[in-house]
Amino acid sequence: MSILTPTRRGFVGGLIAAPFLLPAASRAQVGFADYPFTLGVAAGDALSDGFVIWTRLAPDPMAPHGGMPMAAVPVDWEVAEDDGFRNVVAKGSEKAWPELAHSVHVEVSGLKPGRPYWYRFRCAGERSFAGRATTLPAxxxxxxxxxxxxxxxxxxxxxxxxxxxxxxxxxxxxxxxxxxxxxxxxxxxxxxxxxxxxxxxxxxxxxxxxxxxxxxxxxxxxxxxxxxxxxxxxxxxxxxxxxxxxxxxxxxxxxxxxxxxxxxxxxxxxxxxxxxxxxxxxxxxxxxxxxxxxxxxxxxxxxxxxxxxxxxxxxxxxxxxxxxxxxxxxxxxxxxxxxxxxxxxxxxxxxxxxxxxxxxxxxxxxxxxxxxxxxxxxxxxxxxxxxxxxxxxxxxxxxxxxxxxxxxxxxxxxxxxxxxxxxxxxxxxxxxxxxxxxxxxxxxxxxxxxxxxxxxxxxxxxxxxxxxxxxxxxxxxxxxxxxxxxxxxxxxxxxxxxxxxxxxxxxxxxxxxxxxxxxx
The missing domain is CATH 3.60.21.70 (Alkaline phosphatase D (PhoD))
Structure with a gap:
């Protein structure tokens, strides 16, 4: 087998595109006033059954505490086998803690070896853009x-x-x-x-x-x-x-x-x-x-x-x-x-x-x-x-x-x-x-x-x-x-x-x- 590699699709043509924004009232419920995923997403430390997915909530990245309230905030995440997220194979919720600058490190496991996956986050009605990661071979x-x-x-x-x-x-x-x-x-x-x-x-x-x-x-x-x-x-x-x-x-x-x-x-x-x-x-x-x-x-x-x-x-x-x-x-x-x-x-x-x-x-x-x-x-x-x-x-x-x-x-x-x-x-x-x-x-x-x-x-x-x-x-x-x-x-x-x-x-x-x- 060979490790599957990403296509060039999306990184020029719109994977990082304008975020899908919902009304400001949704954001106000958790105490921040703008889109929270300004720092994007990332994955790392891949294994044969998973990887880490990361984001940090920062509606005002240059402000103290990234513009976030001094409280833990729930962040939902999902991992899919396709870029349209029709086949979601893992999902959950993590707390973004102020002690860690409201960063999130999810250690996803239970995935198949040697294949690509797509992941994204949601918080207060907002959705991040999707990232792509590949598990290691068996x-x-x-x-x-x-x-x-x-x-x-x-x-x-x-x-x-x-x-x-x-x-x-x-x-x-x-x-x-x-x-x-x-x-x-x-x-x-x-x-x-x-x-x-x-x-x-x-x-x-x-x-x-x-x-x-x-x-x-x-x-x-x-x-x-x-x-x-x-x-x-x-x-x-x-x-x-x-x-x-x-x-x-x-x-x-x-x-x-x-x-x-x-x-x-x-x-x-x-x-x-x-x-x-x-x-x-x-x-x-x-x-x-x-x-x-x-x-x-x-x-x-x-x-x-x-x-x-x-x-x-x-x-x-x-x-x-x-x-x-x-x-x-x-x-x-x-x-x-x-x-x-x-x-x-x-x-x-x-x-x-x-x-x-x-x-x-x-x-x-x-x-x-x-x-x-x-x-x-x-x-x-x-x-x-x-x-x-x-x-x-x-x-x-x-x-x-x-x-x-x-x-x-x-x-x-x-x-x-x-x-x-x-x-x-x-x-x-x-x-x-x-x-x-x-x-x-x-x-x-x-x-x-x-x-x-x-x-x-x-x-x-x-x-x-x-x-x-x-x-x-x-x-x-x-x-x-x-x-x-x-x-x-x-x-x-x-x-x-x-x-x-x-x-x-x-x-x-x-x-x-x-x-x-x-x-x-």
Whole structure:
């Protein structure tokens, strides 16, 4: 069997259309005065028998509490086997609680494996538009193709979300969001790839967020975007967070700006609660007593691919060498220096060892390849690395590379975000290629970019395991078959002008049983 993929119908032609509105008297009965589903709908964390469906009631998204009364409000939901909702197979009612910004996370189960479903919500006589989600294949089922888009790094002020509309139209089976759904920067703080100011395309309405209410407004303004809503409704998402959901380059309990941990953890608690409130994730990702949102996810797509999704922020040691782009220092090899905790490292090892799938995918947040960042414009006498990437945690990275090399089936591909560039690279351990890495560029962060970032010619020369790089906005569309894992690097030339067309800048593939990238 193959996983059924959505058609392009609806996401251009009206799935996200003007909402069906009933008289204001219906809304007044529960105390809000406008349409409550302004933030759309989403699905995520799919399993073979169901998925999470999400919405948040916010009749006035930018107002305190989203314009909602300070009371729990019932929300009805339904899931159907057809887009006309003639065959409803699951339905119920959930409370939208003010403590969670009136967000709703319904864990739907009891569905058939490997097929599409449609879902929607109702509240106070109003109806949301419909979203579409696909369940995973039955465990061990024969699967001949999986397609997914890696998306993230979506600074609202830096560009329009045209790429999200295109990702929806590409009809993937699911999307992996690698983080940076919001940016915590103050309004107007928009930089290009060289940290030079560029004019904002649009502006945040509020200051840099610190409180829970601040972060909720930042999420609401971001999620009001129609192109983003189209992508969230098109396919189930698997969501992680990276740094900008809290503060740039935070690590564990450590803030970038030197805020003491006791104070920083108050900010982290608020930020991660807001992330949970706005993502289609399961109760397992509910903030704990300390406000931390733990996750590690693993999903199997039949006999074809096992996808591992670790958390590379919450358990991380402080970046070594003073963070930034630096030569390697002894602190990078300090005992206990870690990107992920020991429990996750063991979990990954067990997951690789127990897998019978043809492919292993590691979908995570920051680059694994140890790229030497020196360029002609920024020369240095010795190799220079990004200390906020796996390059700053070399001992644990090498243990993971050894794990890749031990995997009985080989065929390991890493999917990464964060860098605001596309990269296609091989990962090498003790002189041999043990995996390949596709780094997906940003959806908007950094502005329009370049076909080749100035200075990257030197990086290409100094890093022989690097096959290709590109500096446009977009996403990597992975297409996985038993024969190959192909990365389609999908880009637009501008995120400053509406409606920019999408194109494939390059295709790189790994053939099953033959480590190393080839041009496709």
């Amino acid at each position: 465990p061990g089922a024969k699967v001949d193709r999986v397609r997914f888009a890696a998306v993230g790094c979506q600074h609202f002020e830096a560009g329009l979300y045209t790429c999200f509309r295109h990702a929806a139209e590409d009809a993937p089976d699911f999307m992996f969001h690698y983080g940076d759904y919001i940016y915590e920067y103050s309004p107007g703080y928009v930089l290009d790839a060289f940290d030079r100011p560029i004019a904002p395309v649009r502006r945040y309405a509020t200051r840099e967020p610190f409180s829970l209410d601040d972060y909720r407004v930042r999420y609401a303004q971001t999620t009001m975007d129609a192109d983003l809503q189209a992508a969230r409704a098109a396919a189930p998402w698997y969501c992680t967070y990276d740094d900008h959901e809290v503060q740039n380059n935070w690590a564990g309990q450590w803030a970038q700006d030197g805020t003491p941990p006791q104070e920083f953890l108050l900010r982290r608690r608020a930020a991660l609660q807001a992330w949970y409130e706005h993502m289609p994730v399961r109760r397992a990702s509910f903030p704990d007593a300390e406000g931390a949102v733990h996750f590690r996810k693993r999903v199997d797509f039949g006999d074809l691919v096992r996808l591992h999704m670790p958390n590379t922020r919450l358990y991380r040691s402080d970046q070594p060498c003073g963070d930034g782009f630096k030569p390697m220092c002894p602190g990078a090899h300090a005992k206990g220096q870690q990107m992920i905790d020991t429990a996750q490292e063991d979990w990954l090892d067990q997951g690789f060892a127990s897998s019978n799938q043809r492919w292993q995918g590691l979908a995570q947040q920051v680059m694994m390849a140890p790229i030497d960042r020196r360029t002609a414009a920024y020369p240095a006498p010795e190799p220079t690395y990004n200390m906020d990437s796996w390059a700053g945690y070399p001992d644990q990275r090498d243990r993971l590379f050894a794990m890749f090399g031990r995997h009985k089936g080989g065929n390991v591909v890493v999917i990464t975000g964060d860098e605001h560039q596309n990269w296609a690279m091989d990962l090498q351990h003790q002189g041999r290629t043990v995996a390949s890495e596709f780094v997906s560029t940003s959806m908007s962060s950094g502005g329009d970019g370049h076909d080749v970032r100035p200075g990257n010619e030197q990086i290409m020369q100094d890093n022989p395991f690097l096959h290709w790089t590109n500096d446009r906005r977009g996403y990597v569309l992975s297409e996985i078959t038993p024969e190959a894992w192909t990365g389609h690097f999908r880009v637009v030339d501008s995120v400053r002008q509406p409606g920019a067309p999408i194109r494939t800048a390059a295709r790189w593939a790994v053939e099953s049983g033959r480590p190393g990238l080839i041009s496709a």
